Amino acid sequence: MTATTPLKVIIIGGGPIGLTLAQILTSAAIDFLILERRSTVTPEEGAGIAIGPTSFRLYDQLGLLPLMEQISTPIPHKHVLQPDGKVYNSYEFHLRACHGRAMAFLHRLDLVTTLYSTLPDSSKTKIHTGKSLADITLTPTGVTVTCTDGSSYNGTLIIGADGVHSKTRRIMQALSSAPESETLPFETTFQGLFGNVPRLSLPGQEEIEPGHDWECHSGGLSSQFFVGRERGWFIIYRPLPGGSTRERIDYTDEDIKQFAEDVKDMHVTDKLTFGEVFECVNKAGLTQLQEGAVKDRSWKRIALVGDACDKITPNVGLGYNNGVLDVIVLGNLLKRLNESGEQVTEEAVERVFREYQAERKEFSEKVDGAARGVIRTVTHTGWMKYVLDRWINPTLGLDKLYGSKVMGPLMAKQQVLEWLEEKNRIDGTITWAYKGLVITNV
Numbered sequence: 001m002t003a004t005t006p007l008k009v010i011i012i013g014g015g016p017i018g019l020t021l022a023q024i025l026t027s028a029a030i031d032f033l034i035l036e037r038r039s040t041v042t043p044e045e046g047a048g049i050a051i052g053p054t055s056f057r058l059y060d061q062l063g064l065l066p067l068m069e070q071i072s073t074p075i076p077h078k079h080v081l082q083p084d085g086k087v088y089n090s091y092e093f094h095l096r097a098c099h100g101r102a103m104a105f106l107h108r109l110d111l112v113t114t115l116y117s118t119l120p121d122s123s124k125t126k127i128h129t130g131k132s133l134a135d136i137t138l139t140p141t142g143v144t145v146t147c148t149d150g151s152s153y154n155g156t157l158i159i160g161a162d163g164v165h166s167k168t169r170r171i172m173q174a175l176s177s178a179p180e181s182e183t184l185p186f187e188t189t190f191q192g193l194f195g196n197v198p199r200l201s202l203p204g205q206e207e208i209e210p211g212h213d214w215e216c217h218s219g220g221l222s223s224q225f226f227v228g229r230e231r232g233w234f235i236i237y238r239p240l241p242g243g244s245t246r247e248r249i250d251y252t253d254e255d256i257k258q259f260a261e262d263v264k265d266m267h268v269t270d271k272l273t274f275g276e277v278f279e280c281v282n283k284a285g286l287t288q289l290q291e292g293a294v295k296d297r298s299w300k301r302i303a304l305v306g307d308a309c310d311k312i313t314p315n316v317g318l319g320y321n322n323g324v325l326d327v328i329v330l331g332n333l334l335k336r337l338n339e340s341g342e343q344v345t346e347e348a349v350e351r352v353f354r355e356y357q358a359e360r361k362e363f364s365e366k367v368d369g370a371a372r373g374v375i376r377t378v379t380h381t382g383w384m385k386y387v388l389d390r391w392i393n394p395t396l397g398l399d400k401l402y403g404s405k406v407m408g409p410l411m412a413k414q415q416v417l418e419w420l421e422e423k424n425r426i427d428g429t430i431t432w433a434y435k436g437l438v439i440t441n442v
């Protein structure tokens with residue numbers, strides 16, 4: 001049975017999460033449109049993204065698995081070093097053993113290009129670039145969105161996938177008279193210099209094997225260098241020079257050069273210093289690394305997903321992966337609503353969004369907590385963190401223990417799309433709670 005008023009979802013932002021949601025809504029046969037501020041949904045930003053087992057399960061369901069495997073490199077190995085290159089901890093991540101698949105790294109541009117190019121033409125035409133959200137009006141039957149160029153669009157609900165500085169969030173909070181304390185939900189304590197290099201341009205490249213995450217941990221500074229088949233991606237973390245802030249910081253090319261100069265002698269692998277890597281850089285960026293989560297992810301017909309509601313430092317490689325879980329849960333709920341025959345009233349949408357918030361609460365909070373703990377440990381903020389990272393962790397293998405005993409069971413409870421099969425599900429030692437559509441031959 002079809003709902004009396006079919007759903008029309010307005011997605012603000014065509015970044016990785018907006019495009020993942022577009023894939024899900026296309027599969028669910030739910031009408032949508034994306035309004036993206038930039039002139040393209042496939043910009044080159046220089047960054048890489050680690051994809052975890054839960055996102056691969058979604059790609060499998062959507063038929064994107066072969067492409068995603070082709071453009072990514074599994075990274076099962078991790079090595080931790082001192083700034084002089086001496087390795088003091090090496091191990092295999094817990095993911096492959098626990099969940100059947102290692103984390104894999106890919107270029108962000110390749111991710112968004114794949115998510116966009118595999119949409120059918122009928123969905124591509126629903127993506128409008130050069131459209132910056134200006135205002136939202138709630139009407140008795142839906143929503144009207146106005147863009148800064150004066151154009152406006154009607155729908156039944158809005159999903160804000162417009163990133164850390166989300167305008168959707170700000171409008172939602174103004175409309176709901178959210179307390180002042182909620183209006184700047186994220187605090188920045190660290191900044192990150194990120195970029196990528198062609199692997200084969202690195203000095204001694206024949207020794208730089210793909211599949212490894214090299215991390216340098218030291219007082220006030222840490223790095224991650226992920227080596228893929230074609231590229232290596234780096235992030236260097238350090239505390240904000242001026243102390244923590246809730247304000248937005250925009251960096252210049254000069255800031256990037258200065259940061260790179262400041263850290264050039266630090267080793268990012270046992271053999272390479274950051275200076276040697278940076279000489280081969282394709283593209284680099286500098287960003288503040290906000291942390292935190294909004295208290296309310298939704299209000300009436302408006303909901304937030306991805307970085308717009310939950311900002312996680314990249315250390316644990318879960319920002320995008322956590323946002324993917326947001327849109328899977330919403331996809332399941334919206335498909336059920338769309339097919340229920342129920343009128344899409346404000347109450348019905350609010351109920352769906354409340355269920356979404358409740359479902360996502362536990363895992364998101366755990367991920368936030370883990371990421372906060374990790375960045376403070378690897379930058380040795382205090383002697384206890386130093387002892388933990390330098391001596392206790394390598395001896396007792398706490399990273400793997402936390403991954404397999406705390407995060408692993410929680411990860412295994414995360415949803416998949418309930419209307420699609422998982423043709424290539426891999427099981428590890430921890431059983432997945434959801435298994436997608438299970439077809440039994442009788």
Ligand SMILES: Cc1cc2nc3c(=O)[nH]c(=O)nc-3n(C[C@H](O)[C@H](O)[C@H](O)COP(=O)(O)OP(=O)(O)OC[C@H]3O[C@@H](n4cnc5c(N)ncnc54)[C@H](O)[C@@H]3O)c2cc1C
Nearest residue numbers: 013015016017037050133162163306307317318319320321
């Ligand atoms: C250096 C770095 C490395 C990272 N590594 C990882 C990793 O390894 N694994 C991982 O899971 N995550 C990682 N992350 C986090 C990950 O990149 C983010 O969580 C993810 O990009 C969030 O996607 P999003 O679509 O929610 O937001 P965004 O990527 O910010 O996209 C938001 C989109 O909304 C658009 N927009 C903004 N305002 C408006 C408006 N007013 N109107 C219309 N459109 C608008 C923007 O132009 C943009 O296209 C990393 C982040 C950084 C900075």
